[in-house]
Amino acid sequence: xxxxxxxxxxxxxxxxxxxxxxxxxxxxxxxxxxxxxxxxxxxxxxxxxxxxxxxxxxxxxxxxxxxxxxxxxxxxxxxxxxxxxxxxxxxxxxxxxxxxxxxxxxxxxxxxxxxxxxxxxxxxxxxxxxxxxxxxxxxxxxxxxxxxxxxxxxxxxxxxxxxxxxxxxxxxxxxxxxxxxxxxxxxxxxxxxxxxxxxxxxxxxxxxxxxxxxxxxxxxxxxxxxxxxxxxxxxxxxxxxxxxxxxxxxxxxxxxxxxxxxxxxxxxxxxxxxxxxxxxxxxxxxxxxxxxxxxxxxxxxxxxxxxxxxxxxxxxxxxxxxxxxxxxxxxxxxxxxxxxxxxxxxxxxxxxxxxxxxxxxxx
Amino acid sequence: xxxxxxxxxxxxxxxxxxxxxxxxxxxxxxxxxxxxxxxxxxxxxxxxxxxxxxxxxxxxxxxxxxxxxxxxxxxxxxxxxxxxxxxxxxxxxxxxxxxxxxxxxxxxxxxxxxxxxxxxxxxxx
Numbered sequence: 001x002x003x004x005x006x007x008x009x010x011x012x013x014x015x016x017x018x019x020x021x022x023x024x025x026x027x028x029x030x031x032x033x034x035x036x037x038x039x040x041x042x043x044x045x046x047x048x049x050x051x052x053x054x055x056x057x058x059x060x061x062x063x064x065x066x067x068x069x070x071x072x073x074x075x076x077x078x079x080x081x082x083x084x085x086x087x088x089x090x091x092x093x094x095x096x097x098x099x100x101x102x103x104x105x106x107x108x109x110x111x112x113x114x115x116x117x118x119x120x121x122x123x124x125x126x127x128x129x130x131x132x133x134x135x136x137x138x139x140x141x142x143x144x145x146x147x148x149x150x151x152x153x154x155x156x157x158x159x160x161x162x163x164x165x166x167x168x169x170x171x172x173x174x175x176x177x178x179x180x181x182x183x184x185x186x187x188x189x190x191x192x193x194x195x196x197x198x199x200x201x202x203x204x205x206x207x208x209x210x211x212x213x214x215x216x217x218x219x220x221x222x223x224x225x226x227x228x229x230x231x232x233x234x235x236x237x238x239x240x241x242x243x244x245x246x247x248x249x250x251x252x253x254x255x256x257x258x259x260x261x262x263x264x265x266x267x268x269x270x271x272x273x274x275x276x277x278x279x280x281x282x283x284x285x286x287x288x289x290x291x292x293x294x295x296x297x298x299x300x301x302x303x304x305x306x307x308x309x310x311x312x313x314x315x316x317x318x319x320x321x322x323x324x325x326x327x328x329x330x331x332x333x334x335x336x337x338x339x340x341x342x343x344x345x346x347x348x349x350x351x352x353x354x355x356x357x358x359x360x361x362x363x
Numbered sequence: 364x365x366x367x368x369x370x371x372x373x374x375x376x377x378x379x380x381x382x383x384x385x386x387x388x389x390x391x392x393x394x395x396x397x398x399x400x401x402x403x404x405x406x407x408x409x410x411x412x413x414x415x416x417x418x419x420x421x422x423x424x425x426x427x428x429x430x431x432x433x434x435x436x437x438x439x440x441x442x443x444x445x446x447x448x449x450x451x452x453x454x455x456x457x458x459x460x461x462x463x464x465x466x467x468x469x470x471x472x473x474x475x476x477x478x479x480x481x482x483x484x485x486x487x488x
Contacts, residue, residue, distance in 0.1 A: 018398075029425070030398060036424040037399040037450070226398065226425050292402055294422055316401040316424050344420070344427070346404075 023117030056120025076260030091268030145204035150194030236355020289323035293348025
């Protein structure tokens, strides 16, 4: 399979990026002279810029586009208005998660979706298949770059190049940058104050260069997807394919807040209501290492000698300087309990916690 | 960039022989491939290690790599400073980032070791 590349690929090569495959795209994992720890720190203390152009972009347009999506996706779109964004899920009829995504509501007849790279084609396929006449679902994966500018200095960085920064968390506004119209959204996947910019592909390099130059007084770093993973794990944000999947439902992942339970219709509704009612499915919990152990996905979790679940995401927290993990655990396990993880044959102790592991500063 | 006075293994470790003491570390290439090292599992002082056997682990933010014994012998010292500062392996792999020293019996062979130029050629290919 040929890997897709971002419009910023040449910049990444110039910056000495180590590349890795993410959902069919070859993207930066970390940059020369940086590394996961330095890039992570830049975002927590200053500002970092990520190329996340591998994220999908799809539009749903036509009369009743928003109403149609409200019948498909889990969250209740009437909770937001035009100019706002919402985290939502595309579920299968059995409640499994096809993808988690961000919906940008432009108006009742025009919506932008940002799914995960690997799942965009499938989300689009499902939406096309069931769309009523008059609605158009368009996969625009390659038409736009997405730049995430994240960190306590992201406001100063974007303001320096004339971009709007005063809007609320999970809201967006359109702006001009170098002659192109871009979307500036107060969203992110790091737990820091920050923005995600949706930029026409042809303007991506100019936007990247402008942000890097504007961030120089704040020691801006180009950040790779390695740091994005440690940052999101510290927040307990789920990653589709690990903490959310066809097998791990929103009820298990404790994402009930992103489900419009009162809605009469959405994909997976009956199955998810049944899961919520039964109260027996395992739940996603946080684990913090008591010692030096670092749990990794698929490692077994035990309590009192009995297996009680499996790690879904785990890494070293650069902020806490110890291992943190998300794990799908039986209901018998409660926050505060001590559990053990089999780390390649070593038994390491962890304490069950409620994420985030590090306080969020998004607002 | 690769120190001339050391010998190297195909597993990207280096060895410095001083009498019967071998100091062991990982190469700059290895630390760069691993990324930021956050945790090391090293053998204990007094432990006997056998060439080629797994004797520890180096864990970075993104992956885990086994540490192999490049020679057989008894572990004499372990770089304890790395417990609190594992990133030293990244910043100074041939110096302060050394891992362990091993006492090597004189009869012990080390035929599989490479010179600096041979090691350079192996990572360039």
